[in-house]
Amino acid sequence: MARIGVLFDIDGTLVDDNYLHVVAWWQAFRAHGHDVSMTDVHRLIGRGSSGLVKDLLGREDDAVVTAHSHFYGPYLEQLRPFPDARELFRDCKERGLAVVLATSADPDEVEMLTKALDADDVLDAVTGAKDAGAAKPDPAILFAAMKKVDLRPEHCVMVGDTVWDIEAAKGAGLPCIAVLSGGIPREELQRAGAVAIYADVAELRKELDASPIGRLVKDRAATG
Numbered sequence: 001m002a003r004i005g006v007l008f009d010i011d012g013t014l015v016d017d018n019y020l021h022v023v024a025w026w027q028a029f030r031a032h033g034h035d036v037s038m039t040d041v042h043r044l045i046g047r048g049s050s051g052l053v054k055d056l057l058g059r060e061d062d063a064v065v066t067a068h069s070h071f072y073g074p075y076l077e078q079l080r081p082f083p084d085a086r087e088l089f090r091d092c093k094e095r096g097l098a099v100v101l102a103t104s105a106d107p108d109e110v111e112m113l114t115k116a117l118d119a120d121d122v123l124d125a126v127t128g129a130k131d132a133g134a135a136k137p138d139p140a141i142l143f144a145a146m147k148k149v150d151l152r153p154e155h156c157v158m159v160g161d162t163v164w165d166i167e168a169a170k171g172a173g174l175p176c177i178a179v180l181s182g183g184i185p186r187e188e189l190q191r192a193g194a195v196a197i198y199a200d201v202a203e204l205r206k207e208l209d210a211s212p213i214g215r216l217v218k219d220r221a222a223t224g
Contacts, residue, residue, distance in 0.1 A: 002152060002155050003150055004096065004151075004155045004216055004217065004220050005097050005098030005099065005100060005124070005146075006097050006099055006100070006156060006157050006158070007100050007101075007169075007174075008101050008102065008160075009046070009102060009158070009159065009161060010101055010103045010105065010110075010113045011103065011105065011113070012181060012182025013082075013159060013160055013161040013165075013179055013181065013182065014082060014101075014201060015081050015082070015085075015113055015117065016080055016081070016181070017075065018042070018046075019042075022038050022042050023038070024068050024075070025041045025052070025068050025071075026038050026041055027071040028064050028065075028067035028068040028070070029041075029056070031071075032064050032067060034064070036056050040056060046160070046161065046164040046165060047136065047162075047164045048104050048135025049068065050062075050065060053065060076108075079112060079113060080116060081117050082181055082201050082202065083200070083201075083202045084201055084205045085117060085119075085201050086117060086118065088202075088205040088208070089119050089122045089123065090119075092213065093122045095208075095213075095217045096217065096220070097213070097216075097217065098125075099122055099123055100125045100146075100148065100149055100151075101113075101114065101123060101126040101127065102127050102142055102144075102145035102158070103141070104132075104135035105128050105129060106129050106130075107130055114126055125149050127144050127145040128141075129141075131145075131148075136164040136165060137163075137164040137167035137168045137171065138168065139168045139169070139170075142158065142168055142169065142171075146172070153172055153173035154173070157175055157177060157195075157216055158174055158175070158177065159176070159178075159201070159204065159213075160176055160177075160178060160179075161179050161180070161182030161184060162184055163184065163188055163189065163192040166189065166192040167192065175212055176194055176195060177194065177195060177196045177198065177204065177213070178192075178198075179197070179198050179200050179201060179204065180198070180199050180200065181199070181200040181201070196211055
């Protein structure tokens, strides 16, 4: 019987750090003489670093990317998961789902993010920038995540908080549940194609059996 599973984005979905990234990017741009507003940065959080810089400046700038890591670094020890993130993992595992983290973050950030989540005992795999040659909205990281645990797109669901997560999921052929905890307006997530939207992972956990994740479990049971 084919495995079923859930791919989770981390930043803004499981860990409360989107606005920390906004501040770090704002500082990075200013440090290199670029006057970029926090509002414009926030709209692009969740996009790969090089793509974010190119969208805002019209060109790539590796110095700004490096500066972002510098300014974001001090926050790494302060990262906190959203309420019920760990419990949602465990509820998914109890229902027979593989639980995979699929982020475009660099290895050092992935290590600190997973440390903040403190859920290694229920994670089937973790993928980051080192596992794929392109960042979201390219679906490469999702294909890498599915490959690690032998999942097929028709047998899994993604959970994310940005339009970039949704676009990546569509590119990989799987539905994407969105949460509002990353600060992206509901209307934007709806337009991007989210199959369901919840306030946060705590609400998703509360509604789990009625959600697209729950339907995936029911479909699996019905087909035997």
